[in-house]
Amino acid sequence: MGRKKTTYELITNEFARKTTLKKRKAGLLKKLSELTTLCDVPACAIIFTSYDARPDVWPSQAEACRILEKFESLPEQQRGKNMMDQTIVLERNILQLNDRLEKQRKKNEVLEKELALVESMADENNCDWNNLEELEELSYQLQ
Structure with missing residues (x-):
């Protein structure tokens, strides 16, 4: 109830x-x-x-x-070590959310590269594989 x-x-x-x-x-x-x-x-x-x-x-x-x-x-x-006001609470929440956002961005970046690799292996990708940095990252992921 x-x-x-x-x-x-x-x-x-x-x-x-x-x-x-x-x-x-x-x-x-x-x-x-x-x-x-x-x-x-x-x-x-x-x-x-x-x-x-x-x-x-x-x-x-x-x-x-x-x-x-x-x-x-x-x-x-x-x-004042454990004292908080609304500003401090909001700042901590913003920092936590920014950290989560950054982790999700990195995860998305890895997933996009994996998708690009899979598509290129299936000959469906029009990506420019002349970019050395992208090739090195993909090589690292494959290893």
Whole structure:
């Protein structure tokens, strides 16, 4: 059974908005708790809302301060090592796609040369075999 598709827009009903916030906050904190337990990762959450004067801090204010101080004490290079924004993610995706494209181009080039060789063996090719580089590449492929 699939989930209903959620549309992300402002909930106009104030009571429904508060209820949704409360449920989602509880779900987020539960996931964070599972993450810290299962993966042994120090984590904290500070959630500011317009409904409360004070922010919600998980697991506790003292523990959150300890985790944040530990993070701030790291050198700048190590602190930002695993941080990403949308630009970095897109740049990595573009690099991966360019690598895949280049590999596919090389594969296509090899297949085209093999096809040209097969066609020439069947006397169906009008290729100019006077190009020394092409002949050397075909010789290499045959070997």
